[in-house]
Amino acid sequence: MKFISPKxxxxHIxxxxxxxxxxxLLQHLLAQKPEHEVWAILMNEFGQIGVDQQLITKQDGYTVKELLGGCLCCSSQLPMQxxxxxLLSETKPDRLFIEPTGLGHPTQLLEQLTEPHWQSSLEMRALVIVIDGSRLHDEDWVQQNLYTDQLKAAQIVVLSHIDRMTEADQQAYLALKQEYKTYVQHWIEAEHGRVELGxxxxxxxxxxxxIxxxxxxQKTQLGDAAEQEIKQLxxxxxETAQGFTVAGWKFSKxxxxKFYDLLDLLCAQQDWVRIKGIFNTDQGWKSFNFNPKQFNYKSAEASIDNRIEIICQVQQDWFEFEKQLLACRLDEVS
Incomplete structure (x- = not known):
C-alpha cells in the first residue's frame, strides 16, 4: 500500500x-499548531485499552488515531502501515506526530519509516526521546537495556520532571550527557513538558x-553475502557519529x-572512550562499565543477551578483538 502525497x-517520533x-510533551506541542494547519497524531498503546488518546484534548485542526495491542516498533508492520x-489519506495533515509505546525500540520504527516506500510521503524529523530526570539517580532503572537502546537512538533528548530532580539526579544527568555525547546532538531541559516546536x-x-x-x-563468505544485514544473534x-566509532557485539544469552579471561581482555584494550557490556560468565552474570578513570564491574541480573559496546576515536583492529573475545567462550552452545 503506497500513499501518494503532493508533499x-x-x-516527529x-x-x-x-x-x-x-x-x-505532545500536549504542549499540539498547543502550538497554527490555525490554518491540520496536524495528525498516531499513538501506540501496548495493551488493548487506549488511555493516552483520552488525555489529548479534542479540538479542531488535528486528528488522533490509536493503534492498540503490541508494539508498532517491532511487531508486524502491516497494522502500522x-x-x-x-491517517495520511483521510486527514492530509501538515504535520504528523507518532508516539510509540514506552516498551518500544524507536530505531526499528525509524528504519521502517525511512524505507523507500514512505520517502515521498514522510519527511522524518529528529527522533526525540523523553527521559524522566527525577529517576536518573536510580541505577537499576537507567541501565535497563531497553532504556539505553532508546537513548542510543536519540538525536534529541528532552529531560522531563526537572522540578523534582535531586542533586544525585543532577550529577547523573551530567554523566549521562558525557556518556551519550556520541549519539545525542541536542539536550533540552523541559519544565512541565514545555518545549518549542522549533x-x-x-x-x-x-x-x-x-548489523x-x-x-x-564474514571471512568465510564470498561476494555480497557479507554485506547482507541480519537480525538474528x-x-x-x-557505526559512526560525531567523530566517534561505536563497535558492538551481541550473542545468545x-x-x-570465562570471567577472568574476559576481564583481562577488556583491561588490555587501549585508546577507547567507553566500554560497556554484560555477560553470562562462569562467575554468574557480570556487567562491565569502564571509563578511562574507572574500571567498574559487578554481578548483574540475567540479560536478554550477552552484549558489549566499545566507543573510540581512533581506528581499531575489530577482527582481532572479536577473535580474542570469542576465545573467552567457555562452551560451544549456539
Missing part, C-alpha cells in the same frame, strides 16, 4: 521509557548502523564466557 509530511512524560496510510524541528540524520554477521564469519555492528 512529504514533517513527521516522540518516544521514551514508561512514564517519562511523552504525552505531556495500514493505520498510517489511512527546538525539535530538525531533519533526521540518516541511520549509519549496519552484520560476526567478522570471522550472533551479530556485530559498527546461552553463550557463557
Amino acid at each position: 512529504a509530511v514533517p513527521t 516522540i518516544s521514551g521509557f514508561l512514564g517519562a512524560g511523552k504525552t505531556t 495500514i493505520a498510517l496510510a489511512r 527546538q525539535l524541528d530538525f531533519i533526521q540524520q540518516p541511520l549509519q548502523r549496519k 552484520q554477521p560476526l567478522l570471522r564469519l 550472533p551479530y556485530h555492528y559498527i 546461552r553463550w557463557q564466557f
Whole structure:
C-alpha cells in the first residue's frame, strides 16, 4: 500500500521509557499548531485499552488515531502501515506526530519509516526521546537495556520532571550527557513538558548502523553475502557519529564466557572512550562499565543477551578483538 502525497509530511517520533512524560510533551506541542494547519497524531498503546488518546484534548485542526495491542516498533508492520496510510489519506495533515509505546525500540520504527516506500510521503524529523530526570539517580532503572537502546537512538533528548530532580539526579544527568555525547546532538531541559516546536524541528540524520554477521564469519563468505544485514544473534555492528566509532557485539544469552579471561581482555584494550557490556560468565552474570578513570564491574541480573559496546576515536583492529573475545567462550552452545 503506497500513499501518494503532493508533499512529504514533517513527521516527529516522540518516544521514551514508561512514564517519562511523552504525552505531556505532545500536549504542549499540539498547543502550538497554527490555525490554518491540520496536524495528525498516531499513538501506540501496548495493551488493548487506549488511555493516552483520552488525555489529548479534542479540538479542531488535528486528528488522533490509536493503534492498540503490541508494539508498532517491532511487531508486524502491516497494522502500522495500514493505520498510517489511512491517517495520511483521510486527514492530509501538515504535520504528523507518532508516539510509540514506552516498551518500544524507536530505531526499528525509524528504519521502517525511512524505507523507500514512505520517502515521498514522510519527511522524518529528529527522533526525540523523553527521559524522566527525577529517576536518573536510580541505577537499576537507567541501565535497563531497553532504556539505553532508546537513548542510543536519540538525536534529541528532552529531560522531563526537572522540578523534582535531586542533586544525585543532577550529577547523573551530567554523566549521562558525557556518556551519550556520541549519539545525542541536542539536550533540552523541559519544565512541565514545555518545549518549542522549533527546538525539535530538525531533519533526521540518516541511520549509519549496519548489523552484520560476526567478522570471522564474514571471512568465510564470498561476494555480497557479507554485506547482507541480519537480525538474528550472533551479530556485530559498527557505526559512526560525531567523530566517534561505536563497535558492538551481541550473542545468545546461552553463550557463557570465562570471567577472568574476559576481564583481562577488556583491561588490555587501549585508546577507547567507553566500554560497556554484560555477560553470562562462569562467575554468574557480570556487567562491565569502564571509563578511562574507572574500571567498574559487578554481578548483574540475567540479560536478554550477552552484549558489549566499545566507543573510540581512533581506528581499531575489530577482527582481532572479536577473535580474542570469542576465545573467552567457555562452551560451544549456539
